[in-house]
Every structure is written in structure tokens, then in C-alpha cells.
Amino acid sequence: MLDKIISQFGVQLLSVNEVDDSFSSAVYKCTLLNGETVFIKIPYTQLKFQRELEAYEILKGQVAIPEMLDYWSGDEECPGAFLLSQLKGNVLTAQASPQVAFQVGVIHAKMHSVQPPAGKVLTGLKNEFSDWPIFIEKQFNSFAEDVREVLDKDLYNKAISKFLKMKKELPSPDGPSFIHMDFRPANIIVDHDKVSGILDFESVRFGSTEIDFTKLYRDFLSLDSAKYKAYKDGYNSVRTLIDLEAVLPFYRFTDAFNSIGWCKRRGMKANAAFYEENLEILKKLL
Structure with a gap:
């Protein structure tokens, strides 16, 4: 399939290496004959493409996003593929400065400022905002079927009860x-x-911003109060940040719960460490 995609894009490559830490698609780092680096990305499904x-x-x-140099809509064997430019630098780490955290807030707020385009028909990227509580519940219930198979029965029942209680206490969607x-480092x-x-x-929607802070908080913002403040300042310089303390407990809980279901779907053995990490979070929040 990869050879077919390379042929479709008409590129000549010196080397191709699979990116290991891509969980929702197959991604390949490619070096062109002129030394330039590009990426080929193959989503798992046509919908994600x-x-x-x-x-x-x-x-x-x-x-600021990579430039989409080319794309192929795929065939009966391939759901589609992208040829993307390289963004200069490396992934965000816990060692990043408050200055960087401020910029993360700015770019996050800029993304949240983008609204559904008037008059444009979208077939993949849905607008879930008008039925936001229903969307959240559907997502949770979908993963609940998987979580039930791997979680202790009492713990599972406590999680279901907590979800129903906390959902009622959420503020109006933003x-x-x-x-x-999947806004994470x-x-x-x-x-x-x-x-x-x-x-x-691959997972984007139009919806409420309240769901979009959880993973960044878990993996970056919660580790340093100065960076958390800098992030908030950056975000507020573009648009008003919602009261995160009012929504983070609920979304941290649902993220841990849903992540356990994700591990069951993708294979418990292959994702054992991620499962244990989220199980620990879930227990603490319960």
C-alpha cells in the first residue's frame, strides 16, 4: 500500500521510516532526493481521512499547521493518504518554558476561535454543538461497553453513577x-x-471547547503552576477562557474512563501501561 501511495504522489525518496508514536494512523517520515523531509500519513478509516x-x-x-502538499482519496484497499510538510522543531515537553506555554495558549485559542464555515457542506467534520450533552453521553456509552469487560464490577458501577451525577453539574457549553x-504535547x-x-x-469536531483542555492539563499544565498561568494568559489574549476548574474534573474522569475502553479495543497487552495509568486516574477521581 505504501508503494502505491508513493507512486500516487509521484515523489522520489531517499528513505522512509515509520513514526512509532502515532496511535491513530500510520505515519511515515520521508526524505526526498533534495534532502527535504515530508510525511506520509494514512488514517485508519475513510471517515478519519x-x-x-x-x-x-x-x-x-x-x-499554524503543516502544509498539505498533496492528498489521495484512496481506493478499496486504502482509506486515503496525505503528503504533509514538516513543522520545524520537536514535540512539546515538560521542560518547555512559560513563554512556550503562553504560545500554546495563544494557538489553542486561535483554533477555538474558528467557527463552522457558512455555506460549506462538511461530510466528515461534524458540528456536535447543538446536541453537545448527547454527544458526550454517546461517546461515554460507546466506550462503556468495552470498559465493562475489563473493570471490576463495583468500580464500573461507581463510574457510571459518577458520570450521570457530574454531567448534570456542567455549565452551559462554550x-x-x-x-x-486530542490536544496533547x-x-x-x-x-x-x-x-x-x-x-x-483525525478526531476533530465543531463543539464545546470544554472537552479540549483535558489531555494538555494531564500531560503538561498540571505539572507546573507557572506554566499553567502562562497558558491561561496566552489563551485569554485571544479569547476568554472558560472556568476550567468547573469542567476539568468531569472531563478528566471521562477521559480516563474512555481511555480504558480504548485500551480494550486496541489490545490490552499492547497498551498495558496506558491502561494502568488511566485506571489509577479513574480510581483517584472516584
């Missing part, structure tokens, strides 16, 4: 906004003290 295609079209010129749904590229851009748009 369509979402990402529409995201690149909508975000272009509004938010949006409709373009939400990433691995999808944020930083070059020294400058944020180069954002990656990975």
Missing part, C-alpha cells in the same frame, strides 16, 4: 468552536522557544 482533509482546508491561514479532541510542535504548529486532525 475526510475529517482531516476538511480540517486542513478550514484551518489553512488561520492556525462554542460552537473547532475542537481538536505529542501533537504540538515547538522550535526552541516558539510553537511551530499543531498536528493530527
Whole structure:
């Protein structure tokens, strides 16, 4: 399949190496004959391909993202593929400065400022905002079927009860906004003290911003109060940040729960460490 995709794009490559830490698609780092680096990305499904295609079209010129050099809509064997430029730098780490955290807030707010385009028909990237509580419940219930098979019965029942109680206490949704749904350090590229851009748009929606802070908080913001403040300042310089303390407990809980279901779907043995990490979070929050 990869050879077919390379042929479709008409590129001549010196080397091709699979990117190991890509969980929702197959990604290959490629070196062209002229020494330039590009990426070939193959989403798992046609829906994910369509979402990402529409995201690149909508975000272009509004938010820093890789340039989509080419794409192929696929065939009966391949769901589609992208040829993408390289963003300069490396993924965001816990060692990043408050200055970088401020810029992460800025780019996150810029993305959340993008609203559904008037008059444009979208087939992959859905607007879930008008039925946001229903969307959240459907997502939770979908993973609950998998979680039930691996979680202790008492713990599972406590989780279901907590979800129903906390959902009633959520404030009014904030949006409709373009939400990433996987906004975490691995999808944020930083070059020294400058944020180069954002990656990975397979799970994007239009919806409420409240869901989009959880993973960044878990993996970056919660580790340093100065960086958390800098992030908030950066976000507020573009648009008003919602009261995160009012929504983070609920979304941290649902993220841990849903992640356990994700591990069951993708294989418990292969994702044992991620499962244990989220089980520990779930127990603490319960």
C-alpha cells in the first residue's frame, strides 16, 4: 500500500521510516532526493481521512499547521493518504518554558476561535454543538461497553453513577468552536522557544471547547503552576477562557474512563501501561 501511495504522489525518496508514536494512523517520515523531509500519513478509516482533509482546508491561514502538499482519496484497499510538510522543531515537553506555554495558549485559542464555515457542506467534520450533552453521553456509552469487560464490577458501577451525577453539574457549553479532541504535547510542535504548529486532525469536531483542555492539563499544565498561568494568559489574549476548574474534573474522569475502553479495543497487552495509568486516574477521581 505504501508503494502505491508513493507512486500516487509521484515523489522520489531517499528513505522512509515509520513514526512509532502515532496511535491513530500510520505515519511515515520521508526524505526526498533534495534532502527535504515530508510525511506520509494514512488514517485508519475513510471517515478519519475526510475529517482531516476538511480540517486542513478550514484551518489553512488561520492556525499554524503543516502544509498539505498533496492528498489521495484512496481506493478499496486504502482509506486515503496525505503528503504533509514538516513543522520545524520537536514535540512539546515538560521542560518547555512559560513563554512556550503562553504560545500554546495563544494557538489553542486561535483554533477555538474558528467557527463552522457558512455555506460549506462538511461530510466528515461534524458540528456536535447543538446536541453537545448527547454527544458526550454517546461517546461515554460507546466506550462503556468495552470498559465493562475489563473493570471490576463495583468500580464500573461507581463510574457510571459518577458520570450521570457530574454531567448534570456542567455549565452551559462554550462554542460552537473547532475542537481538536486530542490536544496533547505529542501533537504540538515547538522550535526552541516558539510553537511551530499543531498536528493530527483525525478526531476533530465543531463543539464545546470544554472537552479540549483535558489531555494538555494531564500531560503538561498540571505539572507546573507557572506554566499553567502562562497558558491561561496566552489563551485569554485571544479569547476568554472558560472556568476550567468547573469542567476539568468531569472531563478528566471521562477521559480516563474512555481511555480504558480504548485500551480494550486496541489490545490490552499492547497498551498495558496506558491502561494502568488511566485506571489509577479513574480510581483517584472516584
